[in-house]
Amino acid sequence: MYPKQQFYINGQWLAAANLNDTIQIKNPANGKLIACTPSATEQDVDAAIAAARKAFPAWSATTAEQRKLFIIAIADEMQNRRDDLAQAITDTMGCPIEHSIQVQVQDSIDAFREFADMVGFVDETEQQQNMTQYKVAIGVCVLINPWNYPLSQLVGKLGPAMATGCTVVVKPAEQTPVQDYIMAEIFAKVGVPAGVFNLITGYGHKIGAHLCAHPEVDMVSFTGSTAAGVSVAKAAAPTIKRVCQELGGKSAMIITEDADLQAAVTYGVEDVMFNCGQTCSALTRMFVPSSCYQEAIGIAKSAAEQHIVGNPLDPNSTMGPLSSAEQQQRVIDYINIGINEGAKLVTGGTELADELKSGAYVRPTIFADVKHDMRIAQQEIFGPVLCMIAYADEQQAIEMANDSIYGLASAVYAKDTPSALKIARQLRAGQCYIQGGYFNTLGPFGGFKQSGNGREWGREGLKEYVELQAVFTPE
Numbered sequence: 001m002y003p004k005q006q007f008y009i010n011g012q013w014l015a016a017a018n019l020n021d022t023i024q025i026k027n028p029a030n031g032k033l034i035a036c037t038p039s040a041t042e043q044d045v046d047a048a049i050a051a052a053r054k055a056f057p058a059w060s061a062t063t064a065e066q067r068k069l070f071i072i073a074i075a076d077e078m079q080n081r082r083d084d085l086a087q088a089i090t091d092t093m094g095c096p097i098e099h100s101i102q103v104q105v106q107d108s109i110d111a112f113r114e115f116a117d118m119v120g121f122v123d124e125t126e127q128q129q130n131m132t133q134y135k136v137a138i139g140v141c142v143l144i145n146p147w148n149y150p151l152s153q154l155v156g157k158l159g160p161a162m163a164t165g166c167t168v169v170v171k172p173a174e175q176t177p178v179q180d181y182i183m184a185e186i187f188a189k190v191g192v193p194a195g196v197f198n199l200i201t202g203y204g205h206k207i208g209a210h211l212c213a214h215p216e217v218d219m220v221s222f223t224g225s226t227a228a229g230v231s232v233a234k235a236a237a238p239t240i241k242r243v244c245q246e247l248g249g250k251s252a253m254i255i256t257e258d259a260d261l262q263a264a265v266t267y268g269v270e271d272v273m274f275n276c277g278q279t280c281s282a283l284t285r286m287f288v289p290s291s292c293y294q295e296a297i298g299i300a301k302s303a304a305e306q307h308i309v310g311n312p313l314d315p316n317s318t319m320g321p322l323s324s325a326e327q328q329q330r331v332i333d334y335i336n337i338g339i340n341e342g343a344k345l346v347t348g349g350t351e352l353a354d355e356l357k358s359g360a361y362v363r364p365t366i367f368a369d370v371k372h373d374m375r376i377a378q379q380e381i382f383g384p385v386l387c388m389i390a391y392a393d394e395q396q397a398i399e400m401a402n403d404s405i406y407g408l409a410s411a412v413y414a415k416d417t418p419s420a421l422k423i424a425r426q427l428r429a430g431q432c433y434i435q436g437g438y439f440n441t442l443g444p445f446g447g448f449k450q451s452g453n454g455r456e457w458g459r460e461g462l463k464e465y466v467e468l469q470a471v472f473t474p475e
């Protein structure tokens with residue numbers, strides 16, 4: 001069992017103000033208790049923010065080169081602790097261990113390292129006539145993260161914060177705090193100045209408002225559900241602080257009549273089943289021409305049925321459990337909603353083999369005959385559930401794809417890249433993956449509409465962490 005009963009504040013491990021209120025973390029593969037962390041109070045929040053505030057002047061005055069060396073040292077130590085980080089993620093949220101090692105951890109380490117080359121961003125100036133535009137680190141940042149990609153989400157916020165000279169208070173999801181504890185150990189080992197990185201664990205509904213409303217916080221970067229994002233923005237509004245949000249999604253993939261159907265449908269199914277559908281940008285609505293709809297259903301069924309759902313520590317498993325029993329129930333409820341709405345269950349569903357009954361498992365599920373106004377086609381399920389929707393012509397497909405409160409990601413599979421691009425440019429979503437393209441952390445990640453505000457990763461991600469100062473001279 002993971003032992004820490006403390007928070008990392010001001011470079012020290014401090015006991016929580018209330019040690020009687022704890023968060024119990026269960027392994028979703030078997031329901032066993034694996035960790036117990038303290039549930040922060042407002043007093044703990046105040047202590048963490050005070051530490052970050054105190055550290056800010058000196059940290060923001062470090063040179064780019066000094067911050068670069070710290071980022072590299074942290075990345076090196078993350079590399080040394082790679083297996084611990086991966087084990088923590090598999091144990092707490094259930095993704096297969098090989099996936100944890102490569103996608104959840106190694107990719108995050110590599111992405112964190114990229115920020116070492118971005119430390120000069122805050123020193124870049126722009127000059128026009130008598131005006132010089134400077135950048136200034138925004139200050140104390142609160143970083144609130146979800147449980148689906150717990151390390152990657154932390155890195156996407158921590159990297160730019162460190163590169164620009166901001167200090168942070170980190171609050172991981174209550175279900176997945178362990179990798180953040182390891183990160184705190186890494187910060188301590190590397191000797192990052194006290195107060196630059198502060199960690200508290202707690203429930204969003206208990207301390208979220210206090211964290212976001214706090215007058216000593218300059219910026220909140222939040223990833224999570226749209227409902228929680230609304231609460232974050234409301235709490236932050238009275239102090240006019242910047243809020244960067246990456247929220248829900250119900251992303252659409254359009255396949256055209258002349259696309260390679262086998263490749264397109266397989267890509268779409270794999271995208272949804274990746275991380276058991278617990279990816280905010282998952283392409284959960286697949287739009288297929290009526291003329292090849294039945295063929296596409298057959299391809300999707302066979303792609304889904306190739307998955308091996310099982311113990312995440314078994315190297316043969318391609319899908320583990322969902323992240324928690326609550327999440328499993330939510331997905332099962334949506335599968336029942338789909339059946340009741342009249343969608344056709346092609347494969348998957350709510351039944352489980354006996355050996356999977358002790359964990360939060362859900363089989364890869366495909367729905368066909370989905371109408372785009374059904375709840376399963378409009379609401380974010382956050383599980384391995386794909387909705388296949390037939391369309392008559394391309395314009396109709398684009399309209400249905402855009403008819404969503406969300407606008408996070410999208411995809412197009414057409415005859416070739418130029419044809420796909422033409423459709424991509426008509427989709428109201430922050431990213432579009434064409435012809436099987438994949439995400440690269442140099443690109444800005446974020447959404448239109450209720451999928452969020454602001455962007456993470458790349459240069460655009462750095463902009464969230466700086467204020468601009470324009471200086472005017474007489475000539």
Ligand code: ADP
Nearest residue numbers: 145146172173203204205208209224225228231
């Ligand atoms: P989920 O429902 O999938 O757990 P949430 O959006 O509730 O997703 O949680 C994502 C993160 O947001 C977690 O760290 C959680 O503690 C936090 N959170 C939840 N509600 C709030 C809130 N009102 N204010 C701030 N953070 C919150």
